[in-house]
Amino acid sequence: MIDTLILGGGLAGTAAALWLADLGRTCTIVEARPRLGGRAHARPWGAGGVAVDYGGGWLRKDHAEMIGLAQRLGLALSPRAPITQHSHFRNGMWHAAPAEDMKAHQAGLTQLLTDAAQMSDDTPASRALNAMTLQDYLTHRALPASVEREVLAWWALSGSAPPDQVGVNEYLTPKLAKGLLVKLEELAFTVQGGASIIPQEAAKASGADVVLGDAAERLEDRGDCVQATLTSGRKITARTALVALPLNTLSQIRFTPPLNPAQSRLSKLGHQGAAIKLMIRAQGPSPGHLATGEALGLRWIYADRHLPDGSTLLVAFGLFQDVGEPTLATVQAAMAAAFPTAEVLDFDWHDWVNDPFARGTWVSPALHSLPDYAAQHWAMQGRIAFAGSDLYSTEQGWFEGALLTARAAVAALDLCLKQNG
Numbered sequence: 001m002i003d004t005l006i007l008g009g010g011l012a013g014t015a016a017a018l019w020l021a022d023l024g025r026t027c028t029i030v031e032a033r034p035r036l037g038g039r040a041h042a043r044p045w046g047a048g049g050v051a052v053d054y055g056g057g058w059l060r061k062d063h064a065e066m067i068g069l070a071q072r073l074g075l076a077l078s079p080r081a082p083i084t085q086h087s088h089f090r091n092g093m094w095h096a097a098p099a100e101d102m103k104a105h106q107a108g109l110t111q112l113l114t115d116a117a118q119m120s121d122d123t124p125a126s127r128a129l130n131a132m133t134l135q136d137y138l139t140h141r142a143l144p145a146s147v148e149r150e151v152l153a154w155w156a157l158s159g160s161a162p163p164d165q166v167g168v169n170e171y172l173t174p175k176l177a178k179g180l181l182v183k184l185e186e187l188a189f190t191v192q193g194g195a196s197i198i199p200q201e202a203a204k205a206s207g208a209d210v211v212l213g214d215a216a217e218r219l220e221d222r223g224d225c226v227q228a229t230l231t232s233g234r235k236i237t238a239r240t241a242l243v244a245l246p247l248n249t250l251s252q253i254r255f256t257p258p259l260n261p262a263q264s265r266l267s268k269l270g271h272q273g274a275a276i277k278l279m280i281r282a283q284g285p286s287p288g289h290l291a292t293g294e295a296l297g298l299r300w301i302y303a304d305r306h307l308p309d310g311s312t313l314l315v316a317f318g319l320f321q322d323v324g325e326p327t328l329a330t331v332q333a334a335m336a337a338a339f340p341t342a343e344v345l346d347f348d349w350h351d352w353v354n355d356p357f358a359r360g361t362w363v364s365p366a367l368h369s370l371p372d373y374a375a376q377h378w379a380m381q382g383r384i385a386f387a388g389s390d391l392y393s394t395e396q397g398w399f400e401g402a403l404l405t406a407r408a409a410v411a412a413l414d415l416c417l418k419q420n421g
């Protein structure tokens, strides 16, 4: 019998397979899609066939687990182009400065950055801020429209959810006190060839058996072993199991014994992360040019790099509820506002919200559900452990969070295997 059955071949599941192999443990990975990587998903796009990240792409400099794993697998990182220009778009036009009234804008910005600085203090004021959704906060502070527009632009990258459901603390954090651009400045690297190489190579190096294109439907802890039933009807038995699935897909699995009350509540509610990440190919924009504001729901557009044919790859974010199904006309209109001299060649994206094996982008917890994310509710129970970037960690929602939870789960699985055989 194998030591650990891993449900989910994303970053958390494949890294766990590698680290379990380091401890001499045998694994089988079950992945619903015909490919590994989950929300780390790169595929060739555009002339020259360069791999582009449709899901997660950027790493921070302090993401030690991610950088360490890339190094171990012999994968190179590419630095992000430095920010060379920041323009603001509104009313169908771009502007070098964000507001009609710079004085009111600066005062509103100062208020925002002051609030950000105190978010982790233990004071009545910071507790009140931490209890607000983004919408509550915007109403409470009545910031000038220009500041609100900027907040919503960056929210597409941070909160990435309807502003009335998710806490302002998903965006307003002490590091923001350095200025709004910090959220882009910290995105230091991408993985050369695309982020999905990491889970693919980790799975290969682990030596685990990989089952592709067969989703888990049931997972039973039988006391002396675990058994999963897959869509095909296949059953796989192992000593222990690791559930490394997106939070928003957990309700599709029948667990025996059932999930604990916090897990059950959260799997029914899900997280609210529902952004759109668009890749746009255009002639004209120089890498490093950022445009923020609002144009048909696309609020944040960054000229990322040149492609081999000389065109520029731009990455744009918006909220799913604002952008809807993007069309070439939408993208051209947004680009006409943000990069007026650019010629749009093409665009592409992946709909993570309607993807049955993701049901959302990166985690964005509804404010009232935060207690159910607490690590103790997701600690190993019986022979079943949980991991994934949607679960709580200091880097929740990032690739790094997937790895931190995988590390903790591997330690718990190894202990369980030692104690129970």
Ligand SMILES: Cc1cc2nc3c(=O)[nH]c(=O)nc-3n(C[C@H](O)[C@H](O)[C@H](O)COP(=O)(O)OP(=O)(O)OC[C@H]3O[C@@H](n4cnc5c(N)ncnc54)[C@H](O)[C@@H]3O)c2cc1C
Residues within 6 Å of the ligand: 007, 008, 009, 010, 011, 012, 013, 030, 031, 032, 033, 036, 037, 038, 039, 040, 054, 055, 056, 057, 058, 059, 214, 215, 216, 217, 244, 245, 246, 249, 252, 253, 276, 277, 352, 356, 357, 358, 360, 361, 362, 387, 388, 389, 390, 397, 398, 399, 400, 402
């Ligand atoms: C558009 C977008 C942009 C992002 N940008 C960044 C970024 O720049 N930097 C960053 O650090 N993070 C970013 N993220 C987040 C990052 O991609 C994720 O946090 C990370 O990839 C999640 O890894 P995971 O292993 O926890 O989950 P997943 O990658 O979702 O892996 C879970 C796996 O389980 C599989 N699965 C689902 N249901 C079943 C089933 N029933 N049976 C078997 N398998 C199943 C899925 O197919 C998937 O492969 C972004 C995410 C998105 C969507």
